[in-house]
Amino acid sequence: MTNKDDLPFDDVSLSFAWQALQHDMAMVPGGDVQQVCDSIIATNAGFEIVPSPNRVVSVDSIYLDRDCVTNADFARFVESDGYGNPDLWPAVILPNVLQFSDSSGQPGPKYWVNGDPPSDKLDHPVVGISWYEASAFATWAGKRLPSSAEWQRAGTWPKGHSSDGTELHFPWGNGFDPAKANVWSSGVGDTVAVTEFERGRTPNGVRQLVGNVWEWVDTQFEPSTGDGVSVLLDQTMAEIRGGAFDTYFQTQATCQFHTGQPLLFRGANVGFRCCVSASEIPDVDRGVIRSSEAV
Amino acid sequence: MIATTNQVNAGFPPITVDCACCDQRLPDRVEYCAECSTPASLSHAVAKRVGTQSFVSVLGASNAGKTVYLGLLLDILSKGTDAFRGLPTSAFSIDLQEQVITALEGRVFPDKTPSEADAWKWLHCQISMAEKKKQRNVDLVSPDFAGEAISLEIDQTGTYPAIGHVVKKSSGILILCDSMRVRDAGSGEDLFATKLASYIAQAHGLTSDHGNSRSRKHGPRIAIVFTKCDGCPEATEDPSRFAANNTSRLFEYCRRTFSQHAFFAASVAGSSGILADETGRQMRIPFHIQPRGIIEPLQWIVNQG
Numbered sequence: 001m002t003n004k005d006d007l008p009f010d011d012v013s014l015s016f017a018w019q020a021l022q023h024d025m026a027m028v029p030g031g032d033v034q035q036v037c038d039s040i041i042a043t044n045a046g047f048e049i050v051p052s053p054n055r056v057v058s059v060d061s062i063y064l065d066r067d068c069v070t071n072a073d074f075a076r077f078v079e080s081d082g083y084g085n086p087d088l089w090p091a092v093i094l095p096n097v098l099q100f101s102d103s104s105g106q107p108g109p110k111y112w113v114n115g116d117p118p119s120d121k122l123d124h125p126v127v128g129i130s131w132y133e134a135s136a137f138a139t140w141a142g143k144r145l146p147s148s149a150e151w152q153r154a155g156t157w158p159k160g161h162s163s164d165g166t167e168l169h170f171p172w173g174n175g176f177d178p179a180k181a182n183v184w185s186s187g188v189g190d191t192v193a194v195t196e197f198e199r200g201r202t203p204n205g206v207r208q209l210v211g212n213v214w215e216w217v218d219t220q221f222e223p224s225t226g227d228g229v230s231v232l233l234d235q236t237m238a239e240i241r242g243g244a245f246d247t248y249f250q251t252q253a254t255c256q257f258h259t260g261q262p263l264l265f266r267g268a269n270v271g272f273r274c275c276v277s278a279s280e281i282p283d284v285d286r287g288v289i290r291s292s293e294a295v
Numbered sequence: 296m297i298a299t300t301n302q303v304n305a306g307f308p309p310i311t312v313d314c315a316c317c318d319q320r321l322p323d324r325v326e327y328c329a330e331c332s333t334p335a336s337l338s339h340a341v342a343k344r345v346g347t348q349s350f351v352s353v354l355g356a357s358n359a360g361k362t363v364y365l366g367l368l369l370d371i372l373s374k375g376t377d378a379f380r381g382l383p384t385s386a387f388s389i390d391l392q393e394q395v396i397t398a399l400e401g402r403v404f405p406d407k408t409p410s411e412a413d414a415w416k417w418l419h420c421q422i423s424m425a426e427k428k429k430q431r432n433v434d435l436v437s438p439d440f441a442g443e444a445i446s447l448e449i450d451q452t453g454t455y456p457a458i459g460h461v462v463k464k465s466s467g468i469l470i471l472c473d474s475m476r477v478r479d480a481g482s483g484e485d486l487f488a489t490k491l492a493s494y495i496a497q498a499h500g501l502t503s504d505h506g507n508s509r510s511r512k513h514g515p516r517i518a519i520v521f522t523k524c525d526g527c528p529e530a531t532e533d534p535s536r537f538a539a540n541n542t543s544r545l546f547e548y549c550r551r552t553f554s555q556h557a558f559f560a561a562s563v564a565g566s567s568g569i570l571a572d573e574t575g576r577q578m579r580i581p582f583h584i585q586p587r588g589i590i591e592p593l594q595w596i597v598n599q600g
Contacts, residue, residue: 040570040580042572042576046576046578047403047570047572047576047578047580048403049401049402049403049580184585184586185374187376221582223568223582225570228572228573229570229571229572230570230571230572231568231569231570231571232568232569232570232571232577233568233569234526237566244585246565246585246586246587247565247583247584247585248399248584248585248586249399249400249584251400252400252583252584257583259565259566259582259583260566260582261565261566262566265566269565269585
């Protein structure tokens with residue numbers, strides 16, 4: 001018998017699949033991003049963070065989720081026994097998966113109860129999940145976490161570069177506006193639904209890249225240091241990007257700022273979104289045409 | 296002459312005022328009080344205020360995070376809502392705010408506070424609170440003491456008179472304890488904080504076993520704040536239980552001595568790491584800033600009044 005997953009899509013199915021994909025994900029064309037490379041050096045007075053020339057990194061085209069993964073999205077992963085499926089987790093982390101439980105001891109994000117998300121926050125980004133849980137969800141959904149550079153490209157490509165050659169700080173421009181991103185100065189103090197702060201979206205419709213929750217990306221966080229200086233970390237850290245509702249300085253919620261959290265950190269202000277490499281989607285051109293025709 | 300509030304407001308020169316901290320008369324044109332080194336500008340600023348003045352002091356061991364706490368508190372207060380807002384009354388208050396905010400935004404912690412009393416930065420701001428159709432104002436005055444000076448003053452009372460005067464005058468006191476040192480480094484933090492609590496009780500004429508309930512009731516409000524909780528989630532989950540389990544001496548002393556006391560958890564960094572160089576120097580740096588629990592202890596103190 002043929003597995004139903006092996007059957008080819010017919011044109012009508014493909015057209016609907018493309019509509020669904022373009023509804024939920026936005027195309028981010030490949031290109032360069034300028035990664036900030038502040039370096040920590042030792043001085044007579046102590047240590048100092050000094051700016052170094054930006055590093056230019058090229059990325060390929062991807063399709064990126066328009067929104068962060070919501071509680072409702074993640075509930076489907078929990079219901080399908082994502083926590084019990086060893087194929088979704090690296091072998092080294094399997095002993096820890098049992099500890100990825102909610103406040104009542106059920107498998108699930110830290111702040112859920114009895115394996116269920118808060119009913120009034122179904123459309124909020126899921127939080128209280130470690131990097132491993134984010135990665136397992138992405139694998140289950142047939143996607144992956146974006147790299148740090150891919151994430152930055154999503155926020156900076158649409159408006160091109162400023163006249164001085166630098167990237168824009170925010171998806172809407174260089175000037176911060178608390179009405180466009182949920183950070184400390186917006187005064188909300190908690191997560192909001194993924195569809196809010198619509199005015200801060202990228203021109204191609206990626207929402208809340210900046211603010212609401214930090215986003216796990218698939219890049220290890222390693223502060224750059226000068227000769228003879230080392231950074232002692234308790235645990236391996238992954239980068240988080242974009243700032244959150246409790247990010248105090250707007251300079252730490254730009255498209256360029258990067259920081260980190262331990263891979264096992266399950267905070268109330270870190271979520272994630274997924275992506276797919278454009279090259280991994282078969283028949284992209286054909287699909288786009290079909291999709292356009294259908295609309 | 297000693298100026299009355301009305302005279303000060305009317306700008307009658309020359310203005311002579313008492314030190315806001317130790318109540319000694321300040322001669323004209325002095326910069327610091329000879330008794331306690333409080334800046335004269337602070338005393339002038341306090342004298343100009345109308346309404347309740349409330350000293351709140353922040354104490355703790357060296358490296359407990361007092362400077363960062365105070366500077367960030369002032370910054371958060373200045374950006375607060377009508378429900379709870381605080382505005383610095385003069386430039387010297389903004390000095391501390393500027394020092395801390397500039398450092399944190401650059402992802403370093405500010406330099407240690409020097410031990411010399413005349414180098415301490417003071418904070419004076421007017422806190423306004425919206426309360427059922429009316430506005431309540433409280434003047435908050437707090438110095439940024441050096442931890443080493445606090446330690447010396449506790450061991451030998453009178454070494455730093457400013458500390459004694461401020462503690463005596465304070466209606467609310469925050470005792471800062473490094474949560475990671477409490478959890479990981481033995482009894483040192485617990486013992487120091489207990490010594491500090493004992494010093495406060497002595498300054499206010501309270502004793503743990505013999506103090507009657509009336510004197511306890513009139514003692515200062517004590518907020519014990521576990522700092523650096525980004526690295527110690529155990530303290531964040533339940534500060535009171537964390538205190539009972541990890542600072543049992545302080546917990547019991549406060550229970551016996553201060554009728555109004557509470558435990559809090561606070562943090563400034565979202566995550567942090569330790570830098571080290573080849574000579575063995577080490578320094579903690581914040582990777583990003585997300586304040587937690589900074590304003591709550593002060594709100595608690597003010598709301599108890």
